[in-house]
Amino acid sequence: MTTIYDFSETEMSGRTIDFEAYRGKVVLIVNTASKCGLAPQLEGIEALYKRYHEQGLEVLGLPSNQFHQELDSDEATSDFCQMHYGVTFPMTKQVRVNGEAEDPLFTYLKATAGHGRIKWNFTKFLIGRDGQLIDRFAPITKPEALEAPIVQALEAK
Incomplete structure (x- = not known):
């Protein structure tokens, strides 16, 4: 049976993120896009990451241009997210979230x-x-609304 720990992604730096390293952690996975009107959510997601990382929260951003709202290169995306929203959690190289050549992680999720x-x-x-x-949350779900489920997940042993 497939589990989240069977996956890996490639960080923008080229480093492999082996999900086995997330065993025992709470993980928030988000498909992102720099030019999207929802991009300001990155600030709230980063705040959750900073607030709960020491307690076991990992956040992973997976940029996608499937909705034609991502910048042209991984480097530009990384720079944009860091400069405008202070993102410090890992961001992967661009992925496809639907259809042909879909990232296997999204197929599974x-x-x-x-x-x-x-x-x-x-x-x-x-x-x-x-x-x-635990749950899938709609794009319009604000990061603040994720705090209670994250805390509950962190408290579960």
Whole structure:
């Protein structure tokens, strides 16, 4: 049976992120886009990361240009996210979240959540310490609304 720990992604720096390193952690996975009107959510997501990282929260941003709202290069995306929103959590190279050449992580997350296609940027997936999906959150769900589920997941042992 596939679990979240079976996946890996490539960080913008080229470093491999092996999800096995997330075992025992709470993980928030977000598909991002720099030019999206929801991009200011990065500030709130970063705030959650800073507030709860020491307690076991990991955040992973996966930029996607499938909705034609991402910058032209991974370097430009990284610079934009750091400069405008102070992002310090890992960001991967661009991925596809739907259809042909879809990133396998999103195939798994969508199947597990049972909600079908990613409809827009900033769809969020919260994974518990046990590696199981807790919930999928809509793009318009503000990061502040994720705080209670994150705290609950962090408190589960």
